Amino acid sequence: VKYFFTAYCQIIFIWSLFGQIIPDFSPPVKHNIVLSGSFGELRLGHFHAGLDIKSRRGVQGDSIFSIYDGYVSRIKVEPGGYGNSLYITHPNGYTSVYAHLKSFEKEIASYTKQNQLHENCFTVDINPNRNRFTVKKGAFIGLMGNSGKSFGPHLHFEIRHTKSDLLINPITLGIKPTDTRPPIINSMLLYEYDGLMNIVHEEEIPINKRSQSVYKLVRDTLHVKSLDSFSLSIKLFDRMNGASNKNGVYQINTILNDTLISSLCFDSLRFEDSNGIAFLIDQKRMNSTRSINHLFHITAQYPFSFSKSIQKFLKKDRHVEFRIDLIDYMLNKSSIDFVISEKNKVHKKIHSNYIIAPNTASLVNTQNFSILFKRNTFQEKQGIVLYEKEFVHVDQLVHSIYFEPKYQNLNKPVEILYSPQNKIFNRQTCFSYLDKGKYKLIGNCQSDSICLAKIYNFQNVFVTTDSIPPTITPLFKNTIFRTNNSVRFIIKDNLEPTRKSQYLKINGTLNNTWVLFEYDLKTNTIAYKVDKNLKKGDYDLNLQVTDNQGNSSCYFTTIKII
Numbered sequence: 001v002k003y004f005f006t007a008y009c010q011i012i013f014i015w016s017l018f019g020q021i022i023p024d025f026s027p028p029v030k031h032n033i034v035l036s037g038s039f040g041e042l043r044l045g046h047f048h049a050g051l052d053i054k055s056r057r058g059v060q061g062d063s064i065f066s067i068y069d070g071y072v073s074r075i076k077v078e079p080g081g082y083g084n085s086l087y088i089t090h091p092n093g094y095t096s097v098y099a100h101l102k103s104f105e106k107e108i109a110s111y112t113k114q115n116q117l118h119e120n121c122f123t124v125d126i127n128p129n130r131n132r133f134t135v136k137k138g139a140f141i142g143l144m145g146n147s148g149k150s151f152g153p154h155l156h157f158e159i160r161h162t163k164s165d166l167l168i169n170p171i172t173l174g175i176k177p178t179d180t181r182p183p184i185i186n187s188m189l190l191y192e193y194d195g196l197m198n199i200v201h202e203e204e205i206p207i208n209k210r211s212q213s214v215y216k217l218v219r220d221t222l223h224v225k226s227l228d229s230f231s232l233s234i235k236l237f238d239r240m241n242g243a244s245n246k247n248g249v250y251q252i253n254t255i256l257n258d259t260l261i262s263s264l265c266f267d268s269l270r271f272e273d274s275n276g277i278a279f280l281i282d283q284k285r286m287n288s289t290r291s292i293n294h295l296f297h298i299t300a301q302y303p304f305s306f307s308k309s310i311q312k313f314l315k316k317d318r319h320v321e322f323r324i325d326l327i328d329y330m331l332n333k334s335s336i337d338f339v340i341s342e343k344n345k346v347h348k349k350i351h352s353n354y355i356i357a358p359n360t361a362s363l364v365n366t367q368n369f370s371i372l373f374k375r376n377t378f379q380e381k382q383g384i385v386l387y388e389k390e391f392v393h394v395d396q397l398v399h400s401i402y403f404e405p406k407y408q409n410l411n412k413p414v415e416i417l418y419s420p421q422n423k424i425f426n427r428q429t430c431f432s433y434l435d436k437g438k439y440k441l442i443g444n445c446q447s448d449s450i451c452l453a454k455i456y457n458f459q460n461v462f463v464t465t466d467s468i469p470p471t472i473t474p475l476f477k478n479t480i481f482r483t484n485n486s487v488r489f490i491i492k493d494n495l496e497p498t499r500k501s502q503y504l505k506i507n508g509t510l511n512n513t514w515v516l517f518e519y520d521l522k523t524n525t526i527a528y529k530v531d532k533n534l535k536k537g538d539y540d541l542n543l544q545v546t547d548n549q550g551n552s553s554c555y556f557t558t559i560k561i562i
């Protein structure tokens with residue numbers, strides 16, 4: 001099972017592309033293929049579209065050959081870019097591209113020169129007709145060079161689907177280097193963001209190489225302020241046999257709590273994929289060191305054409321087991337894993353004293369709240385202390401407002417408007433207060449643009465997001481009932497309802513017919529009294545209990561009425 005994902009990825013790709021027939025291409029060079037650039041490698045603004053094949057001895061002039069029968073469909077000469085390049089269209093649906101050439105084969109070269117003289121221009125882009133230069137598999141077409149935007153003699157080699165322009169990893173078609181070395185994880189940085197994605201914290205995280213392929217953190221656990229707003233920037237690369245060049249990695253899997261949430265698999269690419277490359281490149285690092293680090297976000301994934309699996313990460317508690325698997329095409333694998341933990345109780349306390357005058361309305365603004373005191377809220381001038389606190393409780397960030405002293409009775413309700421800096425809330429966001437160790441509901445946000453609550457006495461108010469459904473516990477052991485017996489359950493929610501409008505909603509059915517459950521809030525009990533008109537027999541009992549934030553629980557059983 002170890003390499004399941006890799007194997008899966010390749011098999012699916014080959015099936016979808018070739019219907020199990022892999023074309024019989026021959027390599028474009030006669031010497032051993034050693035790469036100085038791999039397919040899909042992150043480059044500034046784009047993914048590398050092909051393989052960079054090194055020269056045999058570090059100098060220009062190695063012979064280049066057509067990988068298959070076909071015809072020269074494009075000849076391009078330019079001072080930058082691909083320099084001297086040839087495109088050969090093959091009858092099997094592919095086009096191969098050979099770039100940065102020193103020179104073309106004699107006939108192609110003289111034809112190109114004629115065109116340059118005719119157009120009075122060095123830069124030419126010619127599409128010869130299909131009978132002009134036909135080539136056989138293995139035919140000599142030019143010499144390896146360093147023309148255009150190239151920094152050392154090499155062949156930039158691509159294979160494209162002629163019709164769709166899909167770029168294909170030549171390694172999947174058998175143009176392979178030797179590679180027995182697993183990918184390397186070199187260094188790691190942590191970034192933490194505020195609600196507007198500004199970096200508010202940056203830290204180098206020391207890593208430890210335990211073996212050829214196993215990496216760990218020097219400290220086991222990585223602490224972050226919030227699991228929702230960080231990213232990791234990792235310098236990673238693959239080295240192949242016989243060269244020190246740092247190449248890209250073929251497959252990058254991100255695994256959280258044993259769930260694969262992202263698998264980037266460089267079998268093929270589309271030109272449009274480059275639109276999303278900013279999601280993968282640490283631009284800050286790039287600007288300061290010119291090194292391209294791979295950026296891992298766990299909450300946001302870009303839908304690249306080569307993303308083989310995208311799952312949303314669901315945060316369940318304050319810790320997450322994080323793992324990255326790096327796999328090269330020859331299935332050499334490296335990984336790093338560690339625990340990421342949200343920091344405990346990060347308090348941010350802003351104390352403020354206010355004098356509230358009785359004969360005028362007052363508005364107090366804190367970081368995330370606006371609090372409105374209406375005229376005549378107090379009988380006379382009142383000094384109050386009001387402060388905001390931010391902390392992590394169970395698994396979520398809580399904003400809260402504290403009042404001192406605790407006034408039991410206000411003449412008018414105080415209105416609290418919640419307007420967090422990140423502007424994120426919804427119907428699951430709610431206000432509550434603490435009473436004898438239990439959170440009680442004050443009210444929900446009205447929509448995802450308005451979040452307002454009224455309080456009738458000074459209580460400390462907490463804003464949380466409730467995604468926890470109520471619990472349903474049956475109060476019976478056996479499922480046989482006589483008529484007029486009661487079928488009883490205890491229903492509880494994490495936020496206790498305090499008003500009529502906040503009662504839990506109960507939907508009970510017997511064989512899909514709605515039945516009445518009586519609800520007693522004191523004891524948290526609901527009861528259905530078996531109707532005396534029911535026929536004896538088995539009945540499906542379905543119960544659904546929903547809280548004010550829309551979280552539901554269901555309970556299903558079959559009861560026998562005798």
Ligand SMILES: [Zn+2]
Pocket residue numbers: 037048050051052155156157
């Ligand atoms: Zn290249």
